[in-house]
Amino acid sequence: MFPPKDTTTTMIIDFSDKYNMLPKGGIVLCAVSGGKDSMCLLEKLRELAPVYGFELCCAHFDHRLRGEESDRDRVFVENYCRERVIPCYVGSADVSAYANDNGLGIEEAARKLRYAFLEKTADEIGALRIATAHTADDNAETLILNLMRGSGLKGLCGIPPVRGKIIRPLLQTTGEEILSYLEEKSIPHVEDSSNGKDEYTRNRLRHRVVPELRTLNSGFDDNLIRCLELLRGDEEYLSSLAQDFVHKHYTDGSLPILEFSVLPKPISARVLQLIVPCGLSEKHIDAVRSLASGEEKHAYADIPGLRVARDYERLVFGAQELGAIEKRELKPDTVTVLPEAGLEITCEFIKNCKEIHNSFNIFFFKNDSIYGKMFVKSRSEGEKVRLVGRNCTKTLKKLFSEAKLNGEGKTLIPVIYDEEGVIAVCGFGIAERCKPENGDDIIKITLKDINKK
Structure with a gap:
């Protein structure tokens, strides 16, 4: 049986149960800055711990951004937990230095370091959940920020109630409800002086935009909570369809x-x-x-x-960037190795050749048909060739596509050129303009697999 409870506690219980936030046993680690929201969360969880059967622990992170004020917050949280026999874990980091070293804004750097500390502490003590004090007000600010950035549906859902171990039981509780609870129960808290400054976009939204929206519509908070629930339902449905597709295909x-x-x-x-x-x-x-x-x-x-x-x-x-055969000159009476393709090319000059036997890896070229130097490389876009026996000119792209070669197969096929263009394609044949006759002086090219030598 749940003990008698106020409306806010009932709402938190219903919301927590809907998303299975609070475990029946184990440890819940509560992130506490000492501000009004986190002190409300700490007390609500302390109230609910015996009901659900979990052990409550506290975690405080010092960002080292506010000098003596940061020290004050740490001491306040430590003393508050000590008096109530709540285990308290404290961490700290130089957020400014981390932001500079990693090219981050202060807010993003603080968030990264804070969550890293919370995750590490939770792992060390075996906590099943990490509770953070995000409220309905935070959610309103997040939705407006994401709307300004042009976010899609997922961004417009605001802050997720649950993300891994992280739970947010106060996400449907407003700042006004939290202040009322703290005053009623005489629960102390500290004020972060930076929250009063309009240096950060979120603070300007909090101080100027959201109050104006509440003036325009007295039901703004309730309407926003309902809107976010509807959007989250749509997002969950679309995401489930995507997950099913990934699982199947x-x-x-x-x-x-x-x-x-x-x-x-x-x-x-x-x-x-x-x-x-x-x-x-x-x-x-x-x-x-x-x-x-x-x-x-x-x-x-x-x-x-x-x-x-x-x-x-x-x-x-995750396909790898495909390799290509580097351009290399082919000279008579030399052997050229193509390590990218696992091949070697032997180039020979034969005068008055009596026997010509072209194949897919042995090419005989009429010597007089060769313009300038010969070289080998991977194909380039737009190149064409009229192969012997094909009776048509085709781009190498179409030639390879018709042979159903994959990406690597295309890039690692040696293509032989003279200074006028393509004269042979390994595995396909030679250009019609280079076809020799018996008795011609020829250039013979032989390609061999270096792994079969």
């Missing part, structure tokens, strides 16, 4: 193009965000979607952290 680091390309953008975007969880922009998402819907069977798009390559009817995530 994402295998060996790739997706089938046919199934992916017909997904509505809201689903395909979430599929990509699940596979590449590093903050894809709309530009990156559109690049991968275009890759899937385009006619090019071998192409790629570089997105944060990896390359996505199309290989016929699959999208391959």
